[in-house]
Amino acid sequence: MRDADITVRVSATADPAAVRSARLGLLLRSLRDGGPRSRGRLAEETGLTRSVATGLVDELAALGLVSCEDAGRRGAGRPGVQVRLVGGAVCGVGAEINVDHLAVIAVDLSGSVIAEARRGIDGRSLPPESVLDEVADLVDDALAEARTAGATVTGITVGVAGLVDASTGLVTLAPNLGWRDIDVAAEVRRRLAVTAGSVGPVPPVRVANEATLAATAELEPGDADRADMVVLYGEVGLGGAVVSAGRVIRGRHGWAGEIGHLQVDPRGRLCGCGRTGCWETVVGLRALLDAATDPDDPVRDPALTLEERLATLADRARLADGRTLAALDEVGAWLGAGAAFLVNTLNPGTVVLSGYFAVLGEWLLPALETRLAADVLAPHAGGTKVAISAFGPTAAVRGGALVSLEPLLSDPTALAELHGGTR
Amino acid sequence: MRDADITVRVSATADPAAVRSARLGLLLRSLRDGGPRSRGRLAEETGLTRSVATGLVDELAALGLVSCEDAGRRGAGRPGVQVRLVGGAVCGVGAEINVDHLAVIAVDLSGSVIAEARRGIDGRSLPPESVLDEVADLVDDALAEARTAGATVTGITVGVAGLVDASTGLVTLAPNLGWRDIDVAAEVRRRLAVTAGSVGPVPPVRVANEATLAATAELEPGDADRADMVVLYGEVGLGGAVVSAGRVIRGRHGWAGEIGHLQVDPRGRLCGCGRTGCWETVVGLRALLDAATDPDDPVRDPALTLEERLATLADRARLADGRTLAALDEVGAWLGAGAAFLVNTLNPGTVVLSGYFAVLGEWLLPALETRLAADVLAPHAGGTKVAISAFGPTAAVRGGALVSLEPLLSDPTALAELHGGTR
Known part of the structure; x- marks a missing residue:
């Protein structure tokens, strides 16, 4: 019932570009969650017409996110063109600032880990600047590894054990770290711009509560x-x-x-x-x-x-x-x-x-x-x-990486902008 | 984005009867929440074509749930046919069994209260049978008042201060009443069948946690x-x-x-x-x-x-x-x-x-x-x-009445079945 209600509402308001982006994302998610399939089956399962699906698959292929191969004709059961996710083309980076440890991970679209590191710290004695230096350092290494692996980084999400102001991105209070009102995203971004800026633009950096990110994972x-x-x-x-x-x-x-x-x-x-x-x-x-x-x-x-x-x-x-x-x-x-x-x-x-x-x-x-x-x-x-x-x-950190991939899954065409740099 | 995803999915799976019921419900909710409007505006706001909306409005009118009147032509701004909810045509009944009081209410589709009563009890000393007699008595009075007012009762929902097993409808435990494993819905239904059965079928009786019902209200x-x-x-x-x-x-x-x-x-x-x-x-x-x-x-x-x-x-x-x-x-x-x-x-x-x-x-x-x-x-x-x-x-009790109206709002055609009786 509810779905049908929504259909009515959407068909009256959706604009073509938004529908196209959503459909591209739908196909991408479907390939990620359900594995490679023939173009025909993909169309059927996502409720798209075959010609619409073909156009969208071509677009995803042009972005480097899927590959198509003709599986050849085998009589009655001919499978047609097989579509497969190119999971390694993009990755999201998640980082974590906790009281006794820092961690970072880069996860590609297929869920494979392409970089991972952690470090023990004494977050209560170190000044925030030093903790931020260390976490930026870990992230920078992960970005380099992603670059080596040929993956474009769609974003970096830093989880902090504390209150994050959703409107400003500010870490308002991290009781166990003793932090108040620290703009973690801006601080990490600034450090990355210095160390990594020469090889391309820094991907978007966001900050979130670490347990919220963990739940996402x-x-x-x-x-x-x-x-x-x-x-x-x-x-x-x-x-x-x-x-x-x-x-x-x-x-x-x-x-x-x-x-x-x-x-x-x-x-x-x-x-x-x-x-x-x-x-x-x-x-x-x-x-x-x-x-x-x-x-x-x-x-x-x-x-x-x-x-x-x-x-x-x-x-x-x-x-x-x-x-x-x-x-x-x-x-x-x-x-x-x-x-x-x-x-x-x-x-x-x-x-x-x-x-x-x-x-x-x-x-x-x-x-x-x-x-x-x-x-x-x-x-x-x-x-x-x-x-x-x-x-x-x-x-x-896994949740952070997944969240960093979300914008791409909502609108795969956003990748074109990220392609400006090598990451 | 998400809405567009859903559109794609629904258009591939929805069956015509379900879509029609959902659209009838959408119009009914829209009239209830937004007040009377011209048929044209109603169509526009719900994203339906004018001819589809006209057909559905006629169907709601045949069920007695809306009235249409031609507001006449007044040049450029002619308002066309005005559609108005006939709120008093149907009502839901909510009842409550609590430790120190019983209550009942009948609320029509427009939100007006058409019957209301409460009674102090000592639920801890009375046996469950007596409490159930009293609550059935209150409900029976409310059904009679609804009948007098010309409203068809779409259902009766009894809220209990305790655990309700969603699969069986059994009140598993009501700690403050000292009740265990009592089939409140069946007990109330049985009592109503005796007292009210002669004037028509007893509307569906359900049971739910009272605080859940309160939250609905x-x-x-x-x-x-x-x-x-x-x-x-x-x-x-x-x-x-x-x-x-x-x-x-x-x-x-x-x-x-x-x-x-x-x-x-x-x-x-x-x-x-x-x-x-x-x-x-x-x-x-x-x-x-x-x-x-x-x-x-x-x-x-x-x-x-x-x-x-x-x-x-x-x-x-x-x-x-x-x-x-x-x-x-x-x-x-x-x-x-x-x-x-x-x-x-x-x-x-x-x-x-x-x-x-x-x-x-x-x-x-x-x-x-x-x-x-x-x-x-x-x-x-x-x-x-x-x-x-x-x-x-x-x-x-208000929440119970609202919940009792829900099936009608999901599928107004269900009213035809209820019309078998005078309530």
Whole structure:
């Protein structure tokens, strides 16, 4: 019913150029998600006439985004021209600024990773300028790798563990980093213009909340259990996002996702936000490290990457170290307590454990699921599943890369502008 | 972009009867929301050709849902045939079963109330059978009034303060009523068949969570601040709903809305759900009455309707009774504490105080807004507004009536089937 309503509305208002761009994007998405197909089948599946589809495919081929090959005639089942995504022609770059680590990734249109790097930092002692220097450095390397691979970079999206003003792009507050009102996008852009400007224009740089980006990476179109989901993104603190009807809820003014500041323990620890006993003070990586290790434990060395640190903790859990297991159990129970409220309120298909939670998920799950079963009113915890992210701590950078590819998928003709440079 | 995508998809799949029904519904909604218009303007605004619109308008007129009158020719600006909704031709019925009151309303297509009644009960001492007898009695009266008014009843939706199994319609758990696994829809239908069966078929009876229905009533199409909102529905306990992109989130399995069971006070009062210190134990009407009144206070008389009880409390607040004001202040602060988490997570355009909160809103707001400003990380409480519902305790029954009209708005031809009876 609703679709038919929309048809009526659109046919009265759509302008031809917008329709063409949308159709080009539709074909591109269809090829990305469904694999190579004959031109005829592609037309059929996207509801376009064969001649319209042929024209659009030619246009995508001219942009270098698809290849066509005549599969030859084989009697009754002749497949005609096969169309295939040229996934490596373009890529999006995602970067992440977190308290204890920086990361970058370049993902091409087919989802392949063409560059990836991370670096341990001590974000609380370093001045923002130095952190921004380091992240720009990582991004610059990724741009060089993309150039070497022959991929045009459609954009760079930097995820930050903090509040991002959707209207200005300013990082208003990043409590765990101690940052206020920093124009991260402009700062990164300026640094890239110096280091990379000589080889072509700098791709568009945007900034976003890292947990929102992580949720984007966790979307799985077509999976009903993920169309409505809650993503819990564990880092030093706790980020998160709610997905409804397949879309990440960004909120009326773009501030959604500050999930970590539910007060769960009124007499608990001081939080980076200045309040006491916030949810992230009992489930963030800092809380886990405090419970599982002594202050001089080598796993706390700021020079370690997040992956190295988590691998050490996982090894200890695997060796059944009592203190590590008890800490993970406690974090799991607290995760379940907060998640139960979200499940009672939203009844999502899935709660996804992302970020550091994913790496240590197998030891967090038992206590989490026990608490969820106890605290959710609906039978069988409302039928909500708990899933462990396949991406873990790389979800945010992956989401950043995906978001950076979005403009191209909405309007593939935008690529012509980006072709001005070599990236 | 997205609209254009959908156009392509629909034109390949929609069948003519579905398109016709959707268009009839589109015209009906357009007339309801935008008022009477000339047939030409109606066609233009809905993107239909004039001849298609004329045919559809004739069909709606034959169903008795619109009237057409020739406004005569007046030269250049001749308005042609004016089309007007016949709002009173059909109505939806909403009913509510709550712990301390029952209510019913019949609302016609233009939004006018054509029947309304409420009754104070003591739902905790009465057996479910008696409560169901009483609610069926109220509904039966409303059906009779609708019949007298000449309106066909399109459906009856009963809201219950509890978990409703979306697949079976069973009320699985209503903690404050002490109900488990009661087939409310079937029970009401059976009672109506006895009392009302002789005058025609009983309209379809459905059951839903009352706070979900209340949120439906609070929707205001076209108001961006309400397209993403959180509705807090105060009754004996606390119900609620999250609205995203103009739709109430029902959840993967339909269990969403159990907002009242966030544990806010681990050493607090025992909740109807069996846990301790749930949010509703500090903000529900029971908590307010306990804080503001003695056990033998006449305001607690179960024979009082909810409206009478709230009017007394409002009078005391207006007269600056210290105990009443302190209790309202405390409830307001607790409301703000829980709402802050939802605002941090979802950044809605509006938090709507509905149910009993609306009647006492002016005394709840100051403490609520103070707490919201303190606990929301984004500047200016994330730009989220707090609004007082215009419907208050009638929001759930109104929502039930609106939901009962939905099938007609999706497919006005369904009216022909309902015309079998006199209702």
